[in-house]
Amino acid sequence: MVQTNLWRTRVKVCGLTRPQDIDAAVRAGADAVGFVFYPASQRMLDVASARTLRQRVPAFVTVAALFVNAEPGDIRAVLDQVRPDVLQFHGDEQPRDCEQFDHPYIRAFRVGAPGMDTPEGLLAECHRYDLACGWLFDSYSAGYGGSGLAFDVDLLGGVQRTANGRPIILSGGLRPQTVGASIRAVRPYAVDVSSGVEDSPGIKSADRIAAFLEAVGKADEQASKGDNNN
Numbered sequence: 087m088v089q090t091n092l093w094r095t096r097v098k099v100c101g102l103t104r105p106q107d108i109d110a111a112v113r114a115g116a117d118a119v120g121f122v123f124y125p126a127s128q129r130m131l132d133v134a135s136a137r138t139l140r141q142r143v144p145a146f147v148t149v150a151a152l153f154v155n156a157e158p159g160d161i162r163a164v165l166d167q168v169r170p171d172v173l174q175f176h177g178d179e180q181p182r183d184c185e186q187f188d189h190p191y192i193r194a195f196r197v198g199a200p201g202m203d204t205p206e207g208l209l210a211e212c213h214r215y216d217l218a219c220g221w222l223f224d225s226y227s228a229g230y231g232g233s234g235l236a237f238d239v240d241l242l243g244g245v246q247r248t249a250n251g252r253p254i255i256l257s258g259g260l261r262p263q264t265v266g267a268s269i270r271a272v273r274p275y276a277v278d279v280s281s282g283v284e285d286s287p288g289i290k291s292a293d294r295i296a297a298f299l300e301a302v303g304k305a306d307e308q309a310s311k312g313d314n315n316n
């Protein structure tokens with residue numbers, strides 16, 4: 087019997103601020119879109135704008151709301167008014183901070199930060215968030231993310247071996263030209279991109295988004311061929 091591996095890497099496009107960028111992401115085939123609620127970010131949305139943008143997102147496309155050390159009341163306001171499918175935490179939130187909303191959440195890890203600069207340290211930190219519905223790996227940079235910087239994926243070795251089916255989301259400086267190699271190296275559940283598909287912070291490029299999705303599709307096709315030849 088011929089066995090065919092038809093694995094498809096999911097794609098999230100984050101930091102959307104304009105209706106036309108949502109349309110471009112959906113048209114290109116994105117599985118998820120992200121709204122940033124971090125005041126220091128150039129992609130920051132207020133609740134009213136996010137609520138309007140959310141109405142543009144069609145069924146079966148997931149909406150993520152991204153926070154960095156936000157007040158619980160502010161997160162509740164977003165949950166009530168924007169109705170994101172999933173929360174995404176990029177700050178110093180502890181497990182109880184992420185779990186208090188009883189809502190699915192993704193935990194972001196800043197690979198290379200003190201304590202997360204070895205495979206063992208990173209792995210220990212990840213398993214503190216065993217209730218997360220996804221572990222996202224971003225680079226350690228001066229801010230809390232969205233820097234456009236990549237990290238050394240070799241640090242993910244232990245995580246891949248013990249994730250036990252938990253979705254691994256690769257992020258940090260991905261772009262259309264590099265995402266294929268990153269997928270081949272890590273074989274993640276999903277990739278998350280922001281800077282790599284922008285003309286300037288918060289202003290997405292429809293062409294770059296389409297090129298990114300195309301590159302992901304090609305990488306999946308190549309990976310399937312490799313798997314089916316083994």
Ligand SMILES: O=C(O)c1ccccc1N[C@@H]1O[C@H](COP(=O)(O)O)[C@@H](O)[C@H]1O
Pocket residue numbers: 100101120122124127128129152154176222224229230231232233234235257258259260278279280281282
């Ligand atoms: O997008 C932001 O401004 C942002 C701010 C604070 C934390 C995370 C942020 N974005 C997320 O960072 C990663 C990597 O983004 P990039 O592709 O390197 O720009 C991604 O998950 C964004 O959603």
